[in-house]
Every structure is written in structure tokens, then in C-alpha cells.
Amino acid sequence: MTHLAELPAPLALLAAALVLAGAFLSLAGSFGLLRMRTFYDRLHAPTIATSMGISCVLLASMLVFTALQSRLVIHELLVGALVVLTTPVTLMLVARAALHRDRLEKSPAVPRAARPEPAEEPAE
Amino acid sequence: MRWLLPHPVISAGLLAFWLMASRSVAPGPMLVGAIIALLGGWALTLLDPPKVRIRRPGLILQLAGRVFVDIIRSNLAVARIVLSRRLPRRTGFLHIPLALREPHALAVLACILTATPGTAWLEFDAEEGWLLIHVLDLIDEEEWVRIVKERYEAPLLEIFR
Amino acid sequence: MSLAVLSWSLLIAQVMLALAFGCTAWRVLHGPRAQDRVVALDILYLNGMLLLLTFGIRTGTDLYFEAALVVALLGFVSTGAFAKFLMRGEVIE
Structure with missing residues (x-):
């Protein structure tokens, strides 16, 4: 860990705060995945980790490497862009697959179509 | 060129x-x-991808800034919900009528809604323009419909005209 | 002083990420349904990637970054394939 000693103190503290915040948010997202009750509730928790959790850790990494190599290091942006752009796509795909499966099983918990069903149909 | x-x-x-x-x-x-x-x-x-015409670059920046702020805000809100002792009782599906039909604009809206913790895009009915989303904190349905339509759909309609 | 703070923060962050890894791994193993496992696997990849990045900061080498990039790419492709499989029962039609 000796290379970290070369960091100026304010930068080191900022990087420490960012790493801690990112790890905490990722933990919160994963914990939500564990804790929520239904699949559709669980779908919301991971986006904490994929939006702010990863941004904080990547920002810390950029800070540390830029300071250590004394030149602008921004290749972390690649990972960031990749994750930020692809996560909505994958989550949407899985959500649609889950909806499709639930509908095939005629689960009463999910709506039958994107269009709202006419309210208060008279019972047959 | x-x-x-x-x-x-x-x-x-x-x-x-x-x-x-x-x-x-x-x-x-x-x-x-x-x-x-x-x-x-x-x-x-x-x-040969379909052509897309984008207008109002200022509005794009404004929308991006708005999404950025919203993502941070809802991150904290959802983190609080996850870590609170009681889980919210009101989670549910929401139907929203959309005027948006342009495929690129719909893709952008889908990414915005899914990337924001608390809302997830599920399905879009292209014929009649009904959008089905799932909301984690569904206390006021009207409020959510208004947020999606005014905060995101209105600028997208302007940008992809 | 600041070195100690940073190294302890990195250690605590790694412990938290390991816990997050455990949460998602539990969800992958226990389901209850296939779609739960797929979402959990996606986040498991992400937690692993974040762990690699913190190791990279800790050791000061760029090598971990390359691994993180590959993990991010693989996570996207595999989750897409899984979602397709859930929808149709086949990956390639």
C-alpha cells in the first residue's frame, strides 16, 4: 500500500469517502435484492448499485490514479458508460421475460396488458 | 464529407x-x-439504421441535468426504503397514457425510467400508447403519472419532433 | 494519517462489497424463480467488478481494471442471453 502514501491528504480523504459511499450504496442495493418480497419490487433495488454505487467507486479510482500517475486517467469512464448504458437494457429484458412468464401462468398479481382493464365490469 | x-x-x-x-x-x-x-x-x-432528427440541444442538456438530479434523489429515497425497518406497503403497477411514438424517444424514456431507482419500465402498447411501469413507492398514482408526463415525456416530445 | 484513513476505508468497503456479494449469491441460490436468479446474477457480476476496482485502488495496478472491463461486458451479454432464454426457452432461434 506504499504507493497510496504519495497521495495528498485531501485527495486521499475524498477518495476514501467516495469508496465508502459507493460500497455502502452497493450493499444497500444488494440488501434490497435480498429483502424485497416480490420479483417486481426487487427490480428496483439493484439500480442503486448500478447508478450511484458504481459512479462513486469509479470516481475514487479516477482520482487516485490521476494523482498517482500525475496525468489525467479517465479510462474508468469506459466501465461507467458500459454499465450505465447496459443495465437498463438488461433489467428491461428480464422484466419483460418475467411479465411474459407470469402471464403464461395466468398469475393474478400482474396486469394482463399494458392497457388498463375497464374498471368495475359488471359481474357475470 | x-x-x-x-x-x-x-x-x-x-x-x-x-x-x-x-x-x-x-x-x-x-x-x-x-x-x-x-x-x-x-x-x-x-x-441502415432509421434516421433520427434531434432538435433543441439546450433542452437535451436540461433534460440530462434533470435526470441526473432525479437519479441521485431517488437513489437516496430507495436506499432509505430498503434500509428502513418497515417495507412500504404500496408498491404496484401503473398504467400511463403516452403521446410519444418515436422509437428513439421511447428508448430514451425507457432508459431514464429503468435507470432511476424506484421506477421500472415493463411494457409499451404501441397501438394505443399505454405504458406499463412498476413503481416502488406508489402513494399517489396521479402524481407519478404527472411526473412521467411532464418531467420526461414533454421534453422528449420537443427534442424528437 | 490520511493514508491510514484511506487504507481502512478500502478495507471496510471491501468487507461491505463482500457482504453485498453474499446477499446476491443467496438470491441466486434461493431464487425462488428463474427471473430472480437472473437479476441477482447481474448484480453479482457488478459487485464482483466493484471489488476488483477497489483491489485496483489498493494495489495501484491497472491490471484489475482490465478484468473489471471484461466482467462488465460478460455480465451484460450473459444477462441478455438469460433474459432471452426466459422469454422463449431458447437462446438462438
């Missing part, structure tokens, strides 16, 4: 990608990056 760079934004993105991945701006990586950018642009022409 048109035949050399048919998709300038994509080519610029590819060049930036290559320079970032190789971590230098020396002439060598620059040359390879430029070749990749040109080839990528031509390859995309062969694939």
Missing part, C-alpha cells in the same frame, strides 16, 4: 472509446482509432 463520415457522432464515440481503452493520445493509437472510427461509420451505413 458525407461519404467519409456518414455518422459523425458514432465515429467520434468510437475514436474516444479506442483512445480511452489504449490510454494514450500518441500518434499510433490515434491512427488505429481513426481507422476504427471510419470503418465503424461505414459499417453502420450498411446496417
Whole structure:
């Protein structure tokens, strides 16, 4: 860990705060995945980790490497862009697959179509 | 110019990608990056993606800033919900009528809604324009419909006209 | 002083990420349904990637970054394939 000693103190503290915040948010997202009750509730928790959790850790990494190599290091942006752009796509795909499966099983918990069903149909 | 760079934004993105991945701006990586950018642009022409017309660059920046702020805010809100002792009782599906039909605009809206913790895009009925989303904190349905329509749909309608 | 703070923060962050890894791994193993496992696997990839990045900061080498990039790419492709499989029962039609 000796290379970290070369960091100026304010930068080191900022990087420490960012790493801690990112790890905490990722933990919160994963914990939500564990804790929520239904699949559709669980779908919301991971986006904490994929939006702010990863941004904080990547920002810390950029800070540390830029300071250590004394030149602008921004290749972390690649990972960031990749994750930020692809996560909505994958989550949407899985959500649609889950909806499709639930509908095939005629689960009463999910709506039958994107269009709202006419309210208060008279019972047959 | 048109035949050399048919998709300038994509080519610029590819060049930036290559320079970032190789971590230098020396002439060598620059040359390879430029070749990749040109080839990528031509390859995309062969694939023939549908044309998209974007207006109001100022509004795009405004929308991006708004999404950024909303993502941070809902991150904290959802983190609080996850870590609170009692889980919210009101989670549920929400139907929203949309006026948006342009595929690119719908894709952007889908990414915004899914990337924001607390809302997830599920399905869109292209014929009648009904959108089905799932909301984690569904206390006021009218409020959510208003948020989606006014905060996101209205600027997207202006941008992709 | 600041070195100690940073190294302890990195250690605590790694412990938290390991816990997050455990949460998602539990969800992958226990389901209850296939779609739960797929979402959990996606986040498991992400937690692993974040762990690699913190190791990278800790050791000061760029090597971990390359691994993180590959993990991010693989996570996207595999989750897409899984989602397709859930929808149709086949990956390639």
C-alpha cells in the first residue's frame, strides 16, 4: 500500500469517502435484492448499485490514479458508460421475460396488458 | 464529407472509446482509432439504421441535468426504503397514457425510467400508447403519472419532433 | 494519517462489497424463480467488478481494471442471453 502514501491528504480523504459511499450504496442495493418480497419490487433495488454505487467507486479510482500517475486517467469512464448504458437494457429484458412468464401462468398479481382493464365490469 | 463520415457522432464515440481503452493520445493509437472510427461509420451505413432528427440541444442538456438530479434523489429515497425497518406497503403497477411514438424517444424514456431507482419500465402498447411501469413507492398514482408526463415525456416530445 | 484513513476505508468497503456479494449469491441460490436468479446474477457480476476496482485502488495496478472491463461486458451479454432464454426457452432461434 506504499504507493497510496504519495497521495495528498485531501485527495486521499475524498477518495476514501467516495469508496465508502459507493460500497455502502452497493450493499444497500444488494440488501434490497435480498429483502424485497416480490420479483417486481426487487427490480428496483439493484439500480442503486448500478447508478450511484458504481459512479462513486469509479470516481475514487479516477482520482487516485490521476494523482498517482500525475496525468489525467479517465479510462474508468469506459466501465461507467458500459454499465450505465447496459443495465437498463438488461433489467428491461428480464422484466419483460418475467411479465411474459407470469402471464403464461395466468398469475393474478400482474396486469394482463399494458392497457388498463375497464374498471368495475359488471359481474357475470 | 458525407461519404467519409456518414455518422459523425458514432465515429467520434468510437475514436474516444479506442483512445480511452489504449490510454494514450500518441500518434499510433490515434491512427488505429481513426481507422476504427471510419470503418465503424461505414459499417453502420450498411446496417441502415432509421434516421433520427434531434432538435433543441439546450433542452437535451436540461433534460440530462434533470435526470441526473432525479437519479441521485431517488437513489437516496430507495436506499432509505430498503434500509428502513418497515417495507412500504404500496408498491404496484401503473398504467400511463403516452403521446410519444418515436422509437428513439421511447428508448430514451425507457432508459431514464429503468435507470432511476424506484421506477421500472415493463411494457409499451404501441397501438394505443399505454405504458406499463412498476413503481416502488406508489402513494399517489396521479402524481407519478404527472411526473412521467411532464418531467420526461414533454421534453422528449420537443427534442424528437 | 490520511493514508491510514484511506487504507481502512478500502478495507471496510471491501468487507461491505463482500457482504453485498453474499446477499446476491443467496438470491441466486434461493431464487425462488428463474427471473430472480437472473437479476441477482447481474448484480453479482457488478459487485464482483466493484471489488476488483477497489483491489485496483489498493494495489495501484491497472491490471484489475482490465478484468473489471471484461466482467462488465460478460455480465451484460450473459444477462441478455438469460433474459432471452426466459422469454422463449431458447437462446438462438
